[in-house]
Amino acid sequence: MNEKGRRVRRQGLRGVRWVAGAFALWCLLPRPLHAGEEPVRVPTEAVRTIRQMAIQHNGRHKPFESFARETVKFITGSDRIEGEEPVVSVLSIIATPEAWQPRPLIAVPFRPLREAIGLSAKTTHVSYEELVTTKRLMKMLPAIVAKQQQDEKLTMLEQETMDLFERFVAFSALVEHRLELVPAPSAGDPSWRSIQRPEGYSSATQAEITTAWSAWIMALRDGPPEVINATTTQLTRLLVRLNPSAYPPQWRLRLEVFYHRFNPFWAARIFYAIAILGLLVALFTVKSQAAVGGLVAFGFAAAWHLVGILMRVVIGGRPPVSNFYETMLWLPFVGVVLAFVFERIYRANVFALAASILATVTLWLSDTVPLDASIAPVVAVLRSNLWLTIHVLTIVASYGALALAVILAHLYGILVLRRMKPAELEALDLFLYRAIQVGVVLLAGGIMLGAVWANASWGRYWGWDPKETWALITLLWFLASLHGRFAGWLKGVGFALTTIAGFFLLLMTYYGVSFYLVGLHSYAGGHAKPLPPLLIVYGIAEFLFMALVALTAARRQRPA
Numbered sequence: 001m002n003e004k005g006r007r008v009r010r011q012g013l014r015g016v017r018w019v020a021g022a023f024a025l026w027c028l029l030p031r032p033l034h035a036g037e038e039p040v041r042v043p044t045e046a047v048r049t050i051r052q053m054a055i056q057h058n059g060r061h062k063p064f065e066s067f068a069r070e071t072v073k074f075i076t077g078s079d080r081i082e083g084e085e086p087v088v089s090v091l092s093i094i095a096t097p098e099a100w101q102p103r104p105l106i107a108v109p110f111r112p113l114r115e116a117i118g119l120s121a122k123t124t125h126v127s128y129e130e131l132v133t134t135k136r137l138m139k140m141l142p143a144i145v146a147k148q149q150q151d152e153k154l155t156m157l158e159q160e161t162m163d164l165f166e167r168f169v170a171f172s173a174l175v176e177h178r179l180e181l182v183p184a185p186s187a188g189d190p191s192w193r194s195i196q197r198p199e200g201y202s203s204a205t206q207a208e209i210t211t212a213w214s215a216w217i218m219a220l221r222d223g224p225p226e227v228i229n230a231t232t233t234q235l236t237r238l239l240v241r242l243n244p245s246a247y248p249p250q251w252r253l254r255l256e257v258f259y260h261r262f263n264p265f266w267a268a269r270i271f272y273a274i275a276i277l278g279l280l281v282a283l284f285t286v287k288s289q290a291a292v293g294g295l296v297a298f299g300f301a302a303a304w305h306l307v308g309i310l311m312r313v314v315i316g317g318r319p320p321v322s323n324f325y326e327t328m329l330w331l332p333f334v335g336v337v338l339a340f341v342f343e344r345i346y347r348a349n350v351f352a353l354a355a356s357i358l359a360t361v362t363l364w365l366s367d368t369v370p371l372d373a374s375i376a377p378v379v380a381v382l383r384s385n386l387w388l389t390i391h392v393l394t395i396v397a398s399y400g401a402l403a404l405a406v407i408l409a410h411l412y413g414i415l416v417l418r419r420m421k422p423a424e425l426e427a428l429d430l431f432l433y434r435a436i437q438v439g440v441v442l443l444a445g446g447i448m449l450g451a452v453w454a455n456a457s458w459g460r461y462w463g464w465d466p467k468e469t470w471a472l473i474t475l476l477w478f479l480a481s482l483h484g485r486f487a488g489w490l491k492g493v494g495f496a497l498t499t500i501a502g503f504f505l506l507l508m509t510y511y512g513v514s515f516y517l518v519g520l521h522s523y524a525g526g527h528a529k530p531l532p533p534l535l536i537v538y539g540i541a542e543f544l545f546m547a548l549v550a551l552t553a554a555r556r557q558r559p560a
Contacts, residue, residue: 040092043225046232047087052253053236056180056192059377063253064090065260070374071174075167076125077107077370090174095220097175101129106167109370110160116140117164128171141165177217181239182209183246192246201242212238256315256375264308265329265363271301272360279353291349298352302336305359309333316375321392324514325373328366330393332359334400335407338438342431350431354407358400369532391453395446395471399510401439402478402502408432409499413549416493419556429492432499433485436478443475466517470509477502493553497546504539 042050051065058070068086073079081089093100104125108114111121117136119126131137144158154162173179182193185200193199198209212235219231240247278294281287309329312320320326332355339355342348366373412428450468451461462468481498484490490498 040088040095040220042088042091042220043228046225046228047085049229049232049236050091051087051257052250053181053239054183054248054253058374060375061192061248062375063257065257066374069260071170073373075107075171076105077109081105091220093171093174094177094179095217101132101175102127104130106131106164106171108164110157112157113160113164116157116161128168128175131168137161137165137168177213183239183243185243187243187245205242209238209242252315255311259308259311259315264304264311265366268301268304268308269360269363271297271304272356272363275301275356276353276360279349279356282349283353294349294356295343295352298336298339298356301356301359302333302340305329305333305336305363312375319389319393321396323372323376325366325371327396327399327510328362328371330396331400331403332362334397335359335404338401338404338435342434346427346431348427348431350408350411350428351404354404354411358403358407362403368534391446391449394442394449398439398442398446399506401435401442402474402506405432405435405439405499406503406506408435409496410545412496413493413500413545416496416549417552425492429495432496433482436482436499440475440478440482443471443478447471447475466513467509470505470513474502474505474509477505493549497550500542500546504542 051063053064054061055064055067056062057067065087068090069079072081072086072089080086104123104127106126106128108117108119108124108126114121114123114126117126117131117140118134140161144154144161147154147158177194177196179195180192181195182198182201184190184192189200193201195209195213198206201209212231216231216235219228223231275294275298278290278292278297280294282291282294309320312326312329316322321330335358336355339351342351408428408431412425412432415425415428447468450471454463454468455461478499481490481495481502484498485495
């Protein structure tokens with residue numbers, strides 16, 4: 001090819017890249033909301049004020065910031081709509097509902113349900129307008145409601161249908177302005193009023209509330225920034241003035257807003273990842289500088305982790321173990337605390353490395369797995385703070401200790417694959433043994449405390465509930481592992497592989513029972529969700545890893 005041809009080719013490639021880049025940029029830009037409609041632009045000052053405006057939602061008084069984040073995540077399945085701040089998105093839906101109704105925002109994650117309501121298999125979201133127009137969702141509800149009234153178990157499709165209906169209702173509440181923003185008129189009344197129907201107040205006060213709300217909505221739709229700021233201030237001051245004693249303290253609202261904006265667990269995860277890098281370098285290259293850097297990062301990560309947990313405790317007024325998401329915050333923190341203790345005793349960086357891996361993976365999963373991350377009130381059976389603190393914290397702490405042992409077992413297996421000599425692995429074998437001992441003591445204590453709690457709450461010590469049964473199975477497995485090592489039946493690789501195999505039992509106790517079995521400890525009430533693909537991939541990868549380690553160890557023991 002001559003120079004002219006090469007120059008034309010380069011120009012053509014640049015043109016293709018420019019067109020592709022422009023197309024990609026166009027794909028990332030926010031779409032027009034509706035024909036002839038402009039997106040709502042809320043001034044920064046008004047957004048700051050609205051974030052701290054209190055609302056009653058899901059049985060708790062919370063800042064509008066929390067409400068917006070939870071609502072957007074619940075409806076769409078994502079943290080943001082096209083990268084927009086949740087508060088701004090919710091305000092836009094409230095102010096211009098006609099612009100948002102045609103947009104496919106409501107998540108439909110279950111493929112058979114998409115087909116049932118007339119969507120293509122690849123369409124993951126549906127619009128509010130389409131659900132209202134086609135009425136296919138509404139036609140599916142009567143039969144499901146009838147089964148619920150007769151206490152019949154719902155199929156996975158029926159449960160997903162009800163979940164879609166709940167997302168539809170949540171979007172409807174925004175469109176119809178059914179927001180409980182008005183404090184109760186009397187101190188003894190816990191229920192706040194809808195902004196559209198502030199019942200219990202005088203006619204003049206009701207008119208003042210609705211007028212302030214209408215003026216605010218009109219300002220959001222068409223007003224200049226100064227008008228939006230003024231009407232926002234007027235509305236928020238009016239709501240506080242209605243019943244100051246029923247309004248949450250401003251410091252608590254600010255703290256919760258700060259918690260969401262700062263996200264301490266994200267900062268902790270970053271520092272844990274840095275600690276992993278430094279400690280891995282120190283493990284395989286014996287560089288003390290990398291070890292020091294890793295331990296410093298590990299300390300910073302633990303500090304942010306603790307700050308995040310304490311903030312949730314202050315905001316919720318209870319220990320952070322009332323839902324599955326919060327246990328995923330507490331579980332790795334227990335492993336981190338144990339790592340500090342073991343590092344103090346043995347001066348071995350392997351504990352900090354294992355705890356950093358555990359915390360990084362668990363905190364990443366807590367943001368990736370579709371879980372309810374809201375700070376919700378505890379259910380009736382958990383309202384005893386004493387039992388909640390002693391039993392639940394102990395049982396979840398045992399999961400953290402055993403999970404730390406599982407990470408140590410994986411490190412043992414990796415070193416076996418690197419052809420480390422058995423004598424060089426004796427220290428790690430001891431560390432694994434100590435971690436399991438702590439986990440077994442905590443798990444046994446948690447089970448016994450749970451029996452006492454069960455007698456106080458349900459009138460019996462033991463009822464073979466799925467959670468009780470699987471916790472006992474897990475305990476017996478790890479007890480057998482400890483006994484096998486003590487008696488000399490399990491040594492080195494066998495002990496490590498037995499520990500990894502026990503993690504499947506631990507996973508069933510912690511996750512499987514909670515979401516796939518019916519029982520007193522079930523979060524899903526037996527209405528199981530589809531098995532996560534990530535869990536399937538993990539199971540396959542884990543079995544392959546165990547087989548590879550076992551084969552490697554067997555070859556090394558074979559006579560020359």
